[in-house]
Amino acid sequence: MLITGLALFGLASLLSSYAQTPVELIWARAAMGLGGAAVMPQTLSIITNIFEPTERPRAIGIWASAVGAAIAIGPVTGGLLLDHFWWGSVFLINVPLTAIGVIRMASATAARSGRVPQSDRHRGRRLPAHRRGTCSLLAWPGEE
Numbered sequence: 001m002l003i004t005g006l007a008l009f010g011l012a013s014l015l016s017s018y019a020q021t022p023v024e025l026i027w028a029r030a031a032m033g034l035g036g037a038a039v040m041p042q043t044l045s046i047i048t049n050i051f052e053p054t055e056r057p058r059a060i061g062i063w064a065s066a067v068g069a070a071i072a073i074g075p076v077t078g079g080l081l082l083d084h085f086w087w088g089s090v091f092l093i094n095v096p097l098t099a100i101g102v103i104r105m106a107s108a109t110a111a112r113s114g115r116v117p118q119s120d121r122h123r124g125r126r127l128p129a130h131r132r133g134t135c136s137l138l139a140w141p142g143e144e
């Protein structure tokens with residue numbers, strides 16, 4: 001669901017950037033909203049499944065800080081893009097970011113294919129720090 005939502009968000013961003021009519025832009029933005037709505041809860045779900053209960057508040061705090069930073073940086077970045085490029089660039093910037101995210105998640109999923117433990121068996125196990133870091137980077141929110 002996370003990969004699907006991110007791919008939908010990226011594709012809809014591409015469609016938004018090249019929309020020729022207001023109706024096309026509205027439909028593409030609606031699709032971006034659906035994609036974003038699929039991504040955000042999945043990132044929190046990943047955090048609650050990866051981090052131990054003692055580490056979870058810190059991980060959620062970092063996630064919330066990243067979301068807050070993106071909310072603050074997004075309009076500034078959008079303004080800079082509008083000052084220097086055409087209006088579609090505010091949507092086009094999402095395309096490479098989402099493509100990188102989809103590729104990284106798909107490759108991580110393919111690498112673990114067949115080796116994913118059942119949820120009741122992995123209780124008490126800890127992921128190595130480098131894997132927790134990678135998962136938190138994959139869950140990093142994009143700018144809108």
